[in-house]
Amino acid sequence: AVAAKMAALGGGGTGWLRAWLPALQLLRRGSKAVTRHWKAMHFQRQKLLAVTEYLPPRPAAPPRCLPRPATSGHEEDGYARVLRRQVEETLRSSRMVAVCQYNSMPDEDVVTLRHYLRKHNIHVKFVLNEVVRPVLAQSKYRNLLPLFVCRNILLVSPETRAREMLRVLKGVPQVNLLGACIDDTILSRQGVENFAQLPSLEVSQGQTVAALSLLPSQTSSLLQRGPTHLTALLDEHIRRLRGTGGATEPPPG
Amino acid sequence: PTGPGGVAVPRAGLKKLALPPDYSGITIPEKPKLKFMDKVPAVPKVRREPRGLRDIRGPSEVATDFTQGQYGILALGGGYLHWGHFEMIRLTIGRSIDPKSMFAVWRVPAPYKSVTRKSLGHRMGGGKGPIDHYVTAVKSGRLVVEVGGRCEFGEVRPFLARVAQKLPFPAIPVSRESLQEMRREEEEKRLNNQNPWTFERVVASNMLGMRKYLSPYDLRLKGRYWGKFFLQHRV
Numbered sequence: 001a002v003a004a005k006m007a008a009l010g011g012g013g014t015g016w017l018r019a020w021l022p023a024l025q026l027l028r029r030g031s032k033a034v035t036r037h038w039k040a041m042h043f044q045r046q047k048l049l050a051v052t053e054y055l056p057p058r059p060a061a062p063p064r065c066l067p068r069p070a071t072s073g074h075e076e077d078g079y080a081r082v083l084r085r086q087v088e089e090t091l092r093s094s095r096m097v098a099v100c101q102y103n104s105m106p107d108e109d110v111v112t113l114r115h116y117l118r119k120h121n122i123h124v125k126f127v128l129n130e131v132v133r134p135v136l137a138q139s140k141y142r143n144l145l146p147l148f149v150c151r152n153i154l155l156v157s158p159e160t161r162a163r164e165m166l167r168v169l170k171g172v173p174q175v176n177l178l179g180a181c182i183d184d185t186i187l188s189r190q191g192v193e194n195f196a197q198l199p200s201l202e203v204s205q206g207q208t209v210a211a212l213s214l215l216p217s218q219t220s221s222l223l224q225r226g227p228t229h230l231t232a233l234l235d236e237h238i239r240r241l242r243g244t245g246g247a248t249e250p251p252p253g
Numbered sequence: 254p255t256g257p258g259g260v261a262v263p264r265a266g267l268k269k270l271a272l273p274p275d276y277s278g279i280t281i282p283e284k285p286k287l288k289f290m291d292k293v294p295a296v297p298k299v300r301r302e303p304r305g306l307r308d309i310r311g312p313s314e315v316a317t318d319f320t321q322g323q324y325g326i327l328a329l330g331g332g333y334l335h336w337g338h339f340e341m342i343r344l345t346i347g348r349s350i351d352p353k354s355m356f357a358v359w360r361v362p363a364p365y366k367s368v369t370r371k372s373l374g375h376r377m378g379g380g381k382g383p384i385d386h387y388v389t390a391v392k393s394g395r396l397v398v399e400v401g402g403r404c405e406f407g408e409v410r411p412f413l414a415r416v417a418q419k420l421p422f423p424a425i426p427v428s429r430e431s432l433q434e435m436r437r438e439e440e441e442k443r444l445n446n447q448n449p450w451t452f453e454r455v456v457a458s459n460m461l462g463m464r465k466y467l468s469p470y471d472l473r474l475k476g477r478y479w480g481k482f483f484l485q486h487r488v
Binding site for chain 1: 258266267269270306307309310331442445446447448450451452455463465466467468470476479480481482486487488
């Protein structure tokens with residue numbers, strides 16, 4: 001509208017043929033440009049706005065059909081790192097590691113259990129699976145991974161006293177032994193029970209020594225067997241001679 | 254969730270302790286509450302001024318970015334703020350912030366533009382009416398107030414939203430990050446628009462003689478503004 005009027009003004013320099021009040025003509029169409037209400041748009045303008053609307057990009061495969069991108073590595077938690085180091089320390093320094101399932105126990109019972117196990121130098125450790133699993137996966141205890149599924153505790157000890165441990169655990173129904181790793185040998189529950197029935201190390205050492213030294217101890221008696229047999233025979237002979245009369249002199253020798 | 258052997262795997266893991274927010278670089282000014290704005294400027298206007306609604310139209314050039322605070326109210330449309338609005342904003346924000354740890358700052362001037370009103374019930378004519386009150390013009394994209402201090406957006410957003418709802422134009426509470434995000438999204442929309450026909454292209458080259466039906470201001474406003482309204486959905 002404006003452009004047409006401007007063109008008309010420019011073109012007709014001599015032609016004020018009609019009484020033309022540009023102010024009224026320009027404002028012929030209703031209200032001002034800025035109104036409090038939503039001013040009705042010219043239909044052409046509405047069409048233009050409809051044509052020039054935003055069209056979002058449409059990828060050939062919609063993103064929900066594609067595999068979900070794996071969540072980027074979560075940032076390392078300092079606390080988790082500390083816990084992991086502690087677990088590595090305990091695994092390295094202990095000879096016996098027993099994994100038990102832990103169901104909730106009253107606190108005083110937990111304290112009592114700890115006390116009894118501490119008497120036998122067994123330490124009770126509560127571990128979180130998400131902390132322990134990476135540690136185990138990298139160390140030699142890889143086959144213990146399936147045990148760390150639910151809530152569990154570790155009983156670690158620098159000495160292997162399975163019998164006392166089993167006795168204590170028998171009195172606590174909430175803690176169930178799942179498996180153990182004693183002296184780099186993985187044992188199941190049955191294995192631990194069998195291990196407990198074995199005599200202790202000192203006793204078995206003594207038995208081995210005794211078994212080994214059995215033959216050497218018989219060497220002296222073996223060597224002496226010939227002369228002793230001869231001595232016995234001669235004594236018998238003398239007795240018989242003495243018994244029959246005693247007149248004949250015993251033979252020299 | 255079940256793990257191997259049908260055993261239930263507990264979902265609760267190690268607690269991830271988040272660090273508390275760092276407010277080291279924030280100083281709270283001496284007068285943390287909003288200044289009182291006069292109804293009438295110190296030197297009242299003698300000459301009655303024309304309505305001049307072009308101070309409502311289009312995007313704002315002033316006060317579009319944050320200066321002191323971290324959160325604020327962004328105007329998404331044009332309008333006039335009068336003394337009643339100022340008082341409402343001042344009192345609501347003054348009630349909701351803690352002056353020891355938070356502060357608020359005006360980003361609009363006190364009412365300066367005179368508005369005349371003829372007395373009710375009279376016919377047209379008889380000259381321009383006397384000055385009734387003063388207003389401040391606000392264009393879309395301008396910040397009205399800024400709030401800052403040792404606080405999070407979640408704490409500030411509720412009362413800013415309540416204030417924003419009562420303003421005569423549409424407004425939203427924003428933070429520095431959310432404003433940046435909004436601008437980035439707008440830019441992204443503009444760049445990945447699949448429609449080859451854009452308003453500014455049509456207007457600039459006067460395709461199909463469209464400028465007969467559009468205003469010369471549409472060259473600048475590019476179809477995003479209509480009167481005092483801001484069309485946010487348009488690219």
